[in-house]
Amino acid sequence: MRVSHLMLVTLRDDPAEAEIASHRLLLRGGYIRRIAAGVYAYLPLLWRVLSKINAIVRQEMDRTGALETLLPQLQPAELWERSGRWQGYTAGEGIMFHLIDRQDRALGLGPTHEEVVTALAADLLRSYRQLPVCLYQIQTKFRDEIRPRFGLMRGREFIMKDAYSFHADPTSLADTYLAMDQAYRRIFQRCGLRTVAVEADSGAIGGSASQEFMVTAEVGEDLILSSPDGCYAANQERAVSMAPPALPLDPNVSTGVVATPGQGSIAALSEAHGFAPSRILKVLLLLARFSGLPAQPVLVCLRGDQQLNEVKLRNALVATLADPSHPLLELLPIAAEQLESEGVAALPFGFLGPQLDDAVLEGANHWRRQFLRLADPSVAELDRFVCGANQLNQHLVVDGWPALTPLPELVDLRSAQPGDPCLHDPQQRLVACRGIEVGHIFQLGRKYSEALDARFTTEAGTDEAFWMGCYGIGVSRLAQAAVEQHHDGKGICWPVAIAPFELIVVVANGQDPDQLSLAERLYGELRAAAVDVLLDDRSERAGVKFKDADLIGIPWRVVVGRGAATGMVELVERVSHASEELPATDLLARLLPRLVAGRRGLEIS
RNA sequence: CGGGGCGUGGCGCAGCUUGGUAGCGCGGGUGCUUUGGGAGCACUAGGUCGCAGGUUCGAAUCCUGUCGCCCCGACCA
Incomplete structure (x- = not known):
């Protein structure tokens, strides 16, 4: 791709609407534009990022045996009334966008899909022989958030991967839950994100066991409490601890x-x-x-x-x-x-x-x-x-x-605090850090299957409600969380695996025929080597191109400049700013091993 | 919803207190010069001052209402 064809519009000033770094950078870098409160257009550059995340998610979900599907976003109220959630999701502080159609039927815009998928399971799955089944989709979700904020972090329209599993018994559910836990760890690791898995409250979705995956970041909306020995980590909503001992009351005080x-x-x-x-x-x-x-x-x-x-x-x-x-x-x-x-x-x-x-x-x-x-x-x-x-x-x-x-x-009603002794080892004291929730997995149990009367025939010939699990990843939120975790004063530093492009070739002086022809040649070779390469062929000054390359955060940059006449180019790594001069003929050999390593994501420690 | 703030060319802002020709920087267009870290000069286009009422000879400015957005709290991927 050539920058001249990319519809790249970067901003020099920080937009007034953005508060946190990732939101500012996505706006300035021409990745997103706000259309309404909590509603954003994903511009071509961001769509490439999202597509790469989606590809990783698909690979890892497919690997667990889950089946990709696409469920309706427009959902009948009747289904939600059967699960008992219509009231809670539409009245009061409810977050479901809802509407009345021309026939006077009430519909909701899907904030999540337990009802739809459970109704389908009831229809399609009749026998224990068909189980377990796990369905997933990557799709836009709608939630009328009380307060949308921070760009894609808390939008009212956002992209989510959601999966739902159906089982004949709790053991099978636990197996899939564990498989999802493993898949999630691989997904975030491959995306180049440092995440921590924490025990979580299961909130409005309901159910029993539940775990969140947090991208660690200062601006995270969630507080994570963990023990230094790594044995315990939980969202503060859920965290348990020992209360510090009560201090004695002065014995001279009379009753x-x-x-x-x-x-x-x-x-x-x-x-x-x-x-x-x-x-x-x-x-x-x-x-x-x-x-x-x-x-x-x-x-x-x-x-x-x-x-x-x-x-x-x-x-x-x-x-x-x-x-x-x-x-x-x-x-x-x-x-x-x-x-x-x-x-x-x-x-x-x-x-x-x-x-x-x-x-x-x-x-x-x-x-x-x-x-x-x-x-x-x-x-x-x-x-x-x-x-x-x-x-x-x-x-x-x-x-x-x-x-x-x-x-x-x-009843346990206290908020655990940093410094509290841990239950598993009172010598350990809880420490706090902040995180952005990018994934959440739940063992739902039979809440929805019972409410929607979704039953199958067991081996013994009896009818029972499915055991269910559900598993979400905030795809668009993940993209922004990646920026929050990977940026510096000059712009974004995308992990290679989810960068919109892996490398940008910058022609320092677009008037110089030597530079132009060498850059074109490299561009061709890199594409032939399946490198995701961007060519900055604009008639801008070198400084502008460097600034833009740093801002939009392409992990590798090749500068074709003064050395072009003698076949020399410069290779620069975005994160470290480390640069080296090398003959253009050596570029591929030098670059490819590092690129391949980067595509794998974070090294597993 | 409660509390705080903001709506003025594409973006960032000034002007409002004390009513009187709508400004600045960036960005856009044209030309010349420049060409390795957001260039210089010249010319140029672009604004119903969020919207609706009101006060006034006259409103971006004062009053009332309304809509939108941002920030702090209750919601969640």
Whole structure:
């Protein structure tokens, strides 16, 4: 390909809309253009990158025996109603684009394809003899993200590889799950990305085991907690740890009421009375809204030095209260103004204790008039603690739980923090880093197959629901994550395996016939040697071409310049800037081994 | 949705406070010169100042409404 035919439009200034390096570079390098919030055109240069990623993904998926397919993006609401997800995905904070057609039928634009693929499985797969089956597709997905951002990182329209497997039993599911884990590691390694696999929350998709693949990067939206010995890594949403031991309460402090004027926060209490935050009981009031049910007030107890993990709380609520026909729509802290409009008497926020009586909910118009009471296990061990007295400006020093009120149901609700001891080895302390989620694999179990009545006949002749797994890779996100991980002050440094071109031949002076003819000759030879080569034949000055080559990030550059008359060229590596002069006749021999190594991706360590 | 900010030639911005001929840099076109790290000179094209109302003799500027976008939080590949 010649640059003069590439429709290459690079920008000299940073576009105002872009915040992070990868987004800026993709815009400046002429890879993407924004069409609407979270909606981007993939320009020819990026499409080449995406095609290379897709090719790697296909090879590795095919290698596992998965079958490529293409499922509809326009999906009937009825299918989603059967799985119980239509409400959750369209109402409230739902992310599914949906529409009504001319016949008044409701349709959704596919954010994911469990429903469609499960319905197909129900139709096509009748016998255990046909199992296991794994279907995958590479396709545009639509999600009306609450806040699209960072270019392709969180778009409302994006490219995803999604795969779904169907099994006769959990063992077969576990086998495929493991095969996918291995395939994913190969895919990211071949793309030249440093990734870490972490335990993950399975979120809205549902299911049991789940693992995410994170591209490590400062700007990642996810926080990863891991142990230095490499035995444990998890998304903070999911991470577990030991709470650091609670500090003792001063034995001279007597049990009973403490006046705490204006000291409605852990910090203020601790400062005024010397109570260790780990001995102060934090009581949070939240409201869980379920579709079609009265809102449920939730009272959560945590140690004062710990933070609530909202994902864990949501999961606990769903596990205890929700069912598919009443999905959890929203979980929010209860605000003072809300109490009034609900008809509930004001509560002494900042001075709440776990003994707060259900009677305070008596006037509630729409809420359930009984708290769901949950506590993190770290509070159970406190033999003495400080908590609110449920009176303004008063706290209590209490001799343990039974003395005050029964211990609420214990559920892990804490956010694990960097520095916390690990469960597998308390000597190990969790450390934090940030990551961009590029892949996620789940063992779904029978959630969808049961909801959609997708059954097969077992060897014993009985009918059973399929065991299912699902496996996603954010292809367009991966491309941008690669830029985030591989760039410098001058531009992108694509890994060879996914670079739009492997090498660019730059003619320093387009007026010089020697340079032109040598460059043309090399261009021909390189193409004949199956090198993915770009020829910068524009009538620009050398400086402009060098800047553009660096910006768009072609891994190798051959400069045909002053030495052309004597057959000499310069070979430059983009990442290291290392350059060498060599006879043009030696170029292929010098370059090819390095190119071939680069095409393999990261070396496996 | 809550909070913050921005909409002025293709891109980056100034002008708005204090209403009065719409500007700068980059980019585009033509010509000459230049030619190994975003060239110089000359000429040139290109803007309903997001949109709709209002105030005013007069609105990019003031007021009201509306739409779009970006950033911080709740969502996820």
